[in-house]
Amino acid sequence: MAKPAARPPRVIDAPPHLPMRGRALSDDEFHRTTPTVAWTPRLEYGWDTGAAIGRFLDGLRGGKIYGVRCRVCGRVVTPPRAFCELDFKPMDEWVELPDTGTINTFSICYVTWDMKPLRTPQIPAVIEIDGTSPRVGFLHLVGGLRAGSVDAIRAQIGVGTPVRAVWKTPKEREGAITDVLHFAPIDGRRKAR
Amino acid sequence: MQRRGIMTDGVIAGAGKAAPAIRLSGLIKRKPRRRVAVVGAGLSLFMRRALDTGKELSYYAAAQAMETAGIRRRDIEGVIMATAPDAFDGVHMKGDWLLDGAGGVRRPYMRAYVGGGSGVFSIISGWTLVASGLFDLVLVVGEEKMSTCQPHPQGAFITIFDHTIERPLGPNLLWIFALEQNRYMSTYGLRNEDIALVSVKNKRNALDHPAAQVAKELTVKDVLASEVVAWPVHRLMVSPVSDGAAALVLASEDVAKRLTDKPVWVQGVGWALDTSYWGNRDLAYPRYVEQAARMAYEMAGVTEPRKQIHLAEPYDPFAYKELHHLEGLQLADKGKAPEDLAQGRFDRTGPLPVCPSGGLMGVGNPIAAAGVMKLCELFWQLRGEAGARQVPGNPERGVAQAWGDLMQVGTVAVLGTR
Numbered sequence: 001m002a003k004p005a006a007r008p009p010r011v012i013d014a015p016p017h018l019p020m021r022g023r024a025l026s027d028d029e030f031h032r033t034t035p036t037v038a039w040t041p042r043l044e045y046g047w048d049t050g051a052a053i054g055r056f057l058d059g060l061r062g063g064k065i066y067g068v069r070c071r072v073c074g075r076v077v078t079p080p081r082a083f084c085e086l087d088f089k090p091m092d093e094w095v096e097l098p099d100t101g102t103i104n105t106f107s108i109c110y111v112t113w114d115m116k117p118l119r120t121p122q123i124p125a126v127i128e129i130d131g132t133s134p135r136v137g138f139l140h141l142v143g144g145l146r147a148g149s150v151d152a153i154r155a156q157i158g159v160g161t162p163v164r165a166v167w168k169t170p171k172e173r174e175g176a177i178t179d180v181l182h183f184a185p186i187d188g189r190r191k192a193r
Numbered sequence: 194m195q196r197r198g199i200m201t202d203g204v205i206a207g208a209g210k211a212a213p214a215i216r217l218s219g220l221i222k223r224k225p226r227r228r229v230a231v232v233g234a235g236l237s238l239f240m241r242r243a244l245d246t247g248k249e250l251s252y253y254a255a256a257q258a259m260e261t262a263g264i265r266r267r268d269i270e271g272v273i274m275a276t277a278p279d280a281f282d283g284v285h286m287k288g289d290w291l292l293d294g295a296g297g298v299r300r301p302y303m304r305a306y307v308g309g310g311s312g313v314f315s316i317i318s319g320w321t322l323v324a325s326g327l328f329d330l331v332l333v334v335g336e337e338k339m340s341t342c343q344p345h346p347q348g349a350f351i352t353i354f355d356h357t358i359e360r361p362l363g364p365n366l367l368w369i370f371a372l373e374q375n376r377y378m379s380t381y382g383l384r385n386e387d388i389a390l391v392s393v394k395n396k397r398n399a400l401d402h403p404a405a406q407v408a409k410e411l412t413v414k415d416v417l418a419s420e421v422v423a424w425p426v427h428r429l430m431v432s433p434v435s436d437g438a439a440a441l442v443l444a445s446e447d448v449a450k451r452l453t454d455k456p457v458w459v460q461g462v463g464w465a466l467d468t469s470y471w472g473n474r475d476l477a478y479p480r481y482v483e484q485a486a487r488m489a490y491e492m493a494g495v496t497e498p499r500k501q502i503h504l505a506e507p508y509d510p511f512a513y514k515e516l517h518h519l520e521g522l523q524l525a526d527k528g529k530a531p532e533d534l535a536q537g538r539f540d541r542t543g544p545l546p547v548c549p550s551g552g553l554m555g556v557g558n559p560i561a562a563a564g565v566m567k568l569c570e571l572f573w574q575l576r577g578e579a580g581a582r583q584v585p586g587n588p589e590r591g592v593a594q595a596w597g598d599l600m601q602v603g604t605v606a607v608l609g610t611r
Contacts, residue, residue, distance in 0.1 A: 012403045014580035015234075015573040018260070020403050021253040022238030022245050022437070030242045036343050039283070047356045057357070077473055079358055085468055105379065105476060107371030108424035114345040115422075124368040126376075126472045138472040139359050139368075150424045159379035177358045 052080040055094070061175040063167055065097045067132055075133040099165035100186065101129040104137045108153050120148060127163060127183050143182030162186045220463070220488040229323040230449035230456035231316075231608065233262025233442035234569035239406040239557030242340040243436035247282060250438035251294030251336040254562070258440035259296075259332070263452055269442075270328040272297035275305045275315035275335040275561035277597075280349035281342045294438075295334040305561075308353075309510060309597025310464070311335065312439075312564010313604035317462040319443045320606075329445040335565030336438040346434055353599055367431075369600055371423035373476045374513040378425060380477035381528030385425050389416035390534050391512035392429050392554050398541055399551025401581040404566075406557035407433050416512075430512040432558035439565035441572070455576045460590065461495070461607040463488030471599050477528075482521030482594065482603035489592070490523075493607040498523045502607070503588035504574055505545060506567035508596045509552040518594055519547065521603065546584040549574060564595035564604070571608045 025033070049057055052068065056079055059066040067078035068091040075084070076095055083090050106125035110118050123145070126137040144166060147153045157163075163183035173179040235257025237243075237250045245253070251274075259265060274295045279287045288304030295302075305311055305318040312335045319333040339346040350366040377383065390413055399408035411429065419429040449456040465484035467474055474480075486498075495501045507518035516530035524545060525533050533539060539547035550556055550570035553563045571591040573579040590609035596602055 012401055012581055014401050014403060014582045015578055016236055016257060016261070016403070016569075017578075017580070018235075018257055020236070020238045021257075022240055022243050022250060024238065024240040025242040025244050027242075030340070033244075034242075045356070049357055053357055077470070079470070081470070085470070104472075105372045105376035107368055107375060107426075108421070109365070109368060109371065110420070110424075111365075111367065111422050113347045113351055113365035115347070122363065124362070124364065124372060126372055126476070135475050136473045139354075139362060139364065141362055150421060159375065176361055178361045 050082065052082045056080045057175040060177070060179040061173045063170065063173075065099050065129055065165070067095045067097050067129065069093050069095050075136070076131060077136050078129055078132055079138055095131065097129050097131045101127045101137070101163055101183070103142065103157060103159055103161045103163060104128045104135065105159055106142055106157060108150055121153070123153065125183065140177070140180060141182040142184070144184030157185055220484070221492055224492060225324045227324045227326055228446040229320050229459045230444050230446065231441050231459065231568070231572050232444045232449050232452045232456055233258040233264070234572045235259070235261060235440045236404045236566060236569060237438045239404050239435050239437035239559055241406060241433060241435065243338065245436070247287070247291050247336050247338040248294030250338065250436060251291055251334050254336070254438035254440040255294070255296045255332060255334050258442050262442040264330065264442065266296045268330050269296060269300065269332045271301040271322050271331045273303055273305050273315050273319045273322070273331065273333045275311040275333070275565065277306065277308055277311055277337055277560040278349045280352070281337065281339050281346055283341060291336055294336070296332050307466070307598055307602045307604065309508065309560050310564070310595045310602035310604040311561040311597065312567065313593055313595035313606055314464060315561065315565060316441060316443070316459065316568055316606050317464055317604060319441070320459050320462050323443050323445050329448045331443045333441040333443060333565065334438065335440070335561040337559035337562050338436045339434045339559065340436050367423040367426060369471070370511045371426045373517070373600065374425050374511065376476035377513055377517055383528070383531050385417060386413050387531035387535065388425070388513045388516065389413045389427070389430060390531070391509065391515045392416045394534070394540065395509060395515070395548050395552040395554035397555070398549055398582070399555025402551045402556050404437070405551055405555055406435055408551060408555050426511065432510045432553040435557035435559040435563070437557060437559035437562045439562045439569055441565060441568055457572050457575045457608050457610065459606060460609045461489035461491070461493030462605065463492070464602070464604045466598070467601045469599050469601060471601065479517055479521040479596070479603060481601060482518055482596065482605070483523065485603035485605040486522045486592070486594070489605040489607045493590070493609065495590070495607060499545070502545070502590055502592050503586065504549060504571070504584050504591040505547045506550060506552070506570055506591065506593040507547065508564065508594055509548055509554050510558055512554060514596065515548065515552065518596065522592060522594055522605070541582070541584055549579070549582050549584050560597070564593070567593040567595070568606060568608070575608060575610050
C-alpha cells in the first residue's frame, strides 16, 4: 500500500487538544493510489405513476395542466395528489389550470451534476401555475431566451415574470413532464420586478 | 385558513429586534424527567480525500470522545450511528457496515438518518435512549466518506428527486439550493454580497480549528470572484466535499456527575419535517426549522431565544443557509439576518457568535459528521475549553441545528451548563 505523507499538523491552541487522526490524500495521490471501480448496476425500476400523477400526465399529453382542490383547507395544488397531506382526506376535485404562471424563483446553472461546465446554462425554476394557491409551484425549466450570461438572462427574466408553457407538438407528446419543453416569458410582459 | 395543530400554532409575538418572546405551542406534552448530559467529544481530521476508511474515521472520533469522557467501550450501553446516503460508499446498509468503527459490536445499535439533518438527529436519538431510562451511557457517532463516490458525490443525490415529474428534467442538487437562495434574496431584497459574508466569516473562524479542511482568510470580493456554479451560488458559497467523523458521549445525570465536574446538559431537542412537495413550500423561510426550534426551546425553558441563547451553530452547507436558519431559529428577524451579519452581530466576539467553529463552510461538510462537529463545538465552548476559538462572556447556552433530505428536515438541540 502506498504511504502518502500525512498533512503537516497545524499547531492551534484549541480543542480537541489531542492529536488529530486521518491521512489526507492530494488529488494526485488519490488518482495514483486509489483504484476506482466503475460499476453500472443493472437495475430497472418500473415506477408506477399512481392515480393522481397518472391523470396529470394524461393531461399533459392532451396539452392541459391539471391540479386538485381540497375543500377543507381550500388549497388548489399541482402536481396533483390523491389525498390532502394536511387534512389527510381524499382530494375533492380536479381543476383544469391554464398553461401560464409566474416564476417563483429560478437559477442559472453552469455545471452538470459531476461539476463539468455547461456552455449553455440550464435555467431551472419553480413555476407557480395560475389558478393555484399562493406559492404553489413545481420544478420546470425556463427556455426560449436568446442569452447565455447571468446578466443577459436576468435582463429577460426575474422572480415574478409571467411565463407560458411551450409544448411539444401533439404527435411528439408521450404523457411525461417533458411534454412541456420549458416555460417562456410571455411576450410584452417581460419582467415584473 | 385556520387550522389547529403545529402548522399554525405558536406565532412569534413581538417583531421587534429586542428578543421577542415566544408564545409556546404545546408541542410537547410534558418535560422529560430524566436529564441527559454530554460528557465527551471527539473528531477526526476533516479532509477532501482520506486514505482512512469510514470505519477508521469513525473509530478515531469515537475513541477520542470516550478518552475525553474517561470511559472505555465496555462502559457504553448503546450506540447511535449517523451516516447519510449509502450511495456515497456504494455499500448498501452502510450503517451496519460501519458498526465496528462506531463501537457498536454486541450493543443495542441504531442508525439515525434524515439526510443532512442526521448529525443533530443523532444526539436527539441518543437523548431518547438515555432520557427514557433505558441506558446511562450512550455513544453517538457521525461519519461520512464522500470521496469514495466518483466522479462526484453529487451523483448520489440525483435520486432524491421525484422519478416521474422531476428527474426527466435533468436536475442536480445545486438547483434546489440556488432556487431557494434566489427566492430568499428576492423576497427580502438581499444582495449576493450580503450572503457571501457568511463564507468569509466561517472560513476565517475555521483557521482556529485543528480539524479544518477549507479554512482561509478571504474577502467578499474573492467569494464573488469565484465562478458561478448555479447563479446566485458561487463556488466559494458552497461547502466542500469531505471525509470525516465526529462523536459524543451522552450520560444520565448520576453517571455524568460521577464522570465530570462540567457536564453539558441537553436541555431541549426538537425536530420536524415539511412536505416533500417542495415546490409547494415558502422557499424564503424554513418553517420546519421554526417548529423544531420551538419544540427544543419549550423543552429547554427558553422563552426569549435572543437573550437566552449565547451562541449558535446553525447548519451552513451553503452560505445563505446559515442566515435562513438563524431566522428559522428565531435568532434574527425574517430577512434581517444578513444585516445583523454585516454589523458584526454573529462574529466570534459579537453579541451572538454564530459558527465559531468555522462551520461546514470552513471546517468541512462530511454530512452526518458535520452536524455532530457542531455539537462538539457547543460542548467545548460551554465548558470554556475552546481555546483559540473560545467565545467571550462565559456562554451558558447554545443551539445547534441541522437540515437536509429534500430541504425539508429541521433538527435542533439546545445545550447548556445548567
